[in-house]
Amino acid sequence: MAPRGWQRSMAMLLGAVALAGPLLAPNDYWIGVMARICLYATLALGLNIVVGYAGLLDLGYVAFFGIGSYLYAFLASSHFGLHLPFVVALPIVIVLTACSGILIGAPTLRLRGDYLAIVTLGFGEITYLLLINLDRPINITGGPSGIVGIDAPALAGFVLSHNTQYYYLFVGALGLTLLASARLRHSRIGWAWQAIREDELAARAMGINTTVAKLQAFAIGASFAGIGGCFLASWQRSVFPDNFLFTESINILAMVVLGGMGNLLGVVLGATLVVALPEMLRDFQRYRFLVFGLMLMVLMVFRPQGLLSFRGRSGLPQPLADGSPPNRSGADSSRLV
Amino acid sequence: MDNILAILPQQLVFGLALGTVYGLIALGYTMVYGILFMINFAHGEIFMVGAYVGWWALTLLLQAQPGGLHAAWALPLMLLPAMLFTGVLGMGLERFAYRPLYLRGATRLGPLISAVGASFFLQNLVMLTQGARMKVYMTGVLFPRGWRIQVFGASISALVIVMFVVAGLMMWGLHLLVQRTTLGRSIRAVAEDREMAAIMGVNVRRVIAATFFLGSALGGAGGVLVGLYYTQIDFFMGYSAGLKAFTAAVLGGIGNIRGAMLGGLILGLVESLAVTFMNPAYKDVVAFVILILVLVFRPTGLLGETVAEQEKV
Numbered sequence: 001m002a003p004r005g006w007q008r009s010m011a012m013l014l015g016a017v018a019l020a021g022p023l024l025a026p027n028d029y030w031i032g033v034m035a036r037i038c039l040y041a042t043l044a045l046g047l048n049i050v051v052g053y054a055g056l057l058d059l060g061y062v063a064f065f066g067i068g069s070y071l072y073a074f075l076a077s078s079h080f081g082l083h084l085p086f087v088v089a090l091p092i093v094i095v096l097t098a099c100s101g102i103l104i105g106a107p108t109l110r111l112r113g114d115y116l117a118i119v120t121l122g123f124g125e126i127t128y129l130l131l132i133n134l135d136r137p138i139n140i141t142g143g144p145s146g147i148v149g150i151d152a153p154a155l156a157g158f159v160l161s162h163n164t165q166y167y168y169l170f171v172g173a174l175g176l177t178l179l180a181s182a183r184l185r186h187s188r189i190g191w192a193w194q195a196i197r198e199d200e201l202a203a204r205a206m207g208i209n210t211t212v213a214k215l216q217a218f219a220i221g222a223s224f225a226g227i228g229g230c231f232l233a234s235w236q237r238s239v240f241p242d243n244f245l246f247t248e249s250i251n252i253l254a255m256v257v258l259g260g261m262g263n264l265l266g267v268v269l270g271a272t273l274v275v276a277l278p279e280m281l282r283d284f285q286r287y288r289f290l291v292f293g294l295m296l297m298v299l300m301v302f303r304p305q306g307l308l309s310f311r312g313r314s315g316l317p318q319p320l321a322d323g324s325p326p327n328r329s330g331a332d333s334s335r336l337v
Numbered sequence: 338m339d340n341i342l343a344i345l346p347q348q349l350v351f352g353l354a355l356g357t358v359y360g361l362i363a364l365g366y367t368m369v370y371g372i373l374f375m376i377n378f379a380h381g382e383i384f385m386v387g388a389y390v391g392w393w394a395l396t397l398l399l400q401a402q403p404g405g406l407h408a409a410w411a412l413p414l415m416l417l418p419a420m421l422f423t424g425v426l427g428m429g430l431e432r433f434a435y436r437p438l439y440l441r442g443a444t445r446l447g448p449l450i451s452a453v454g455a456s457f458f459l460q461n462l463v464m465l466t467q468g469a470r471m472k473v474y475m476t477g478v479l480f481p482r483g484w485r486i487q488v489f490g491a492s493i494s495a496l497v498i499v500m501f502v503v504a505g506l507m508m509w510g511l512h513l514l515v516q517r518t519t520l521g522r523s524i525r526a527v528a529e530d531r532e533m534a535a536i537m538g539v540n541v542r543r544v545i546a547a548t549f550f551l552g553s554a555l556g557g558a559g560g561v562l563v564g565l566y567y568t569q570i571d572f573f574m575g576y577s578a579g580l581k582a583f584t585a586a587v588l589g590g591i592g593n594i595r596g597a598m599l600g601g602l603i604l605g606l607v608e609s610l611a612v613t614f615m616n617p618a619y620k621d622v623v624a625f626v627i628l629i630l631v632l633v634f635r636p637t638g639l640l641g642e643t644v645a646e647q648e649k650v
Contacts, residue, residue, distance in 0.1 A: 129618070289460075296454025300447050300454065
């Protein structure tokens with residue numbers, strides 16, 4: 001266990017850096033990159049609840065991001081002629097996205113480990129295919145060309161227009177979701193999730209209603225994606241199906257795993273790396289994803305538990321003394337960490 | 338409706354041909370999963386590399402023999418290098434991207450992310466070295482358009498028959514290898530209980546490497562066949578094919594070799610039927626909906642898991 005004081009001062013330092021961020025950024029473009037880091041960190045925190053806390057491998061998380069973005073686009077653009085104010089649309093989208101989390105989560109409750117992974121992946125693909133095809137016979141999603149002309153968020157009459165303003169909105173939301181994640185972790189639900197992650201059968205024997213707890217994980221994880229979706233739609237002022245490809249799910253998962261699953265600062269660090277690395281490699285334009293892929297491999301090989309994880313804390317199966325892999329029956333199928 | 342019934346046999350043939358290839362690629366996923374409990378996300382890219390090596394072989398053969406090629410010897414000359422290359426590539430991935438992780442008993446997500454990294458890496462490597470534009474397979478040289486037979490109103494081209502036969506032979510060969518040989522017995526033993534197998538004197542690392550070689554080689558062969566069938570390949574083709582093949586593996590029951598073949602056939606048929614009876618845009622939706630339904634009602638896939646996790650609750 002990391003010393004709490006150390007973590008607290010780290011968090012305060014990071015908070016200070018985050019607030020001063022736009023002053024340190026060389027130009028507006030980098031402020032945009034930083035805003036995107038905050039946006040994706042919010043998403044990664046949502047996935048962290050499902051994967052890191054409850055141990056449910058979700059490979060279709062981007063579906064909730066897409067659902068959130070499109071819901072906001074429906075509610076606040078001329079597509080359907082609705083122009084709900086941001087503060088009204090945001091809660092509606094959060095609630096509806098959480099409901100979609102329950103809807104998608106419900107059929108997967110019986111599934112274990114990798115079956116859950118492939119079914120969530122299937123839901124992610126289905127969501128993408130529906131977004132891209134539901135422009136006929138009735139135009140709902142606008143098809144491949146998406147929905148454009150989405151309202152910018154207005155907070156108490158003040159309309160956001162610059163990257164810096166969006167950045168502060170996103171940082172604020174990130175702070176709140178971080179706080180919520182930290183509080184959830186040590187709440188009754190949080191302990192239930194971690195018990196399910198470690199051993200589902202034992203959790204049930206201890207009187208945890210695993211069905212309810214898993215659905216809560218899906219719903220809360222999805223609601224974070226709903227927030228991210230509203231932000232993306234209102235920031236881009238448009239949404240396209242290609243914003244929600246499978247690779248995006250994988251990117252978000254990489255953020256969660258790189259930093260160290262279940263570790264909140266680790267998740268933020270992971271989001272920073274995954275968003276910023278390809279940007280920093282922009283000078284090598286053509287090679288950046290090659291290098292990015294290589295870095296993912298190297299990081300996993302040299303720090304498989306994530307950059308900011310502390311061994312022993314999350315009950316990693318320890319290798320045997322002779323260096324051979326741990327017994328399979330020790331690594332339960334439904335367990336990811 | 339008459340119209341649809343008339344093209345139905347044709348669509349079924351396409352579905353079967355595609356299904357055997359899905360099955361061939363699915364074998365790679367299922368074997369690696371059966372033995373390591375790991376989704377090898379880079380397998381789709383290995384399939385893609387196989388398609389490229391096959392394309393190179395065909396191009397070289399055409400340069401050497403501009404007069405004409407005969408499929409009987411040209412096809413093996415394409416398949417062999419493709420399978421060797423992808424097999425060695427798969428072993429290389431195992432050695433450098435996965436082995437350090439499973440030896441340390443890392444989290445189950447670690448190898449997954451490493452595989453995702455490998456997938457990005459291979460895709461971009463091929464794009465940078467081979468160009469982003471698609472390559473064209475000169476299928477017409479090997480299999481002239483006239484080579485086809487009529488069965489029940491379906492016109493079956495020689496290529497489709499060859500795909501069916503090649504894929505079928507390979508699956509049969511794999512089946513024999515796994516069931517009858519010493520290596521096959523070691524593979525089954527490691528899948529059953531890795532530690533116990535090690536105690537009994539099985540060289541676990543070598544068995545895992547061999548499994549990667551076999552699965553990747555089959556995926557590479559699938560790449561050549563798909564290249565011949567669609568006549569166009571690009572660096573991104575591994576993504577959707579890999580996804581489909583993985584779906585097929587899970588559909589049949591992951592870790593189960595026969596299940597992978599069955600899952601591949603079902604997926605191929607469902608897709609071709611969806612194209613016939615519905616809006617083609619929704620064919621992938623149909624495939625995934627069926628997958629989800631099967632798993633919800635039969636969470637271990639159609640044929641169940643033979644090697645995996647039965648002893649667990």
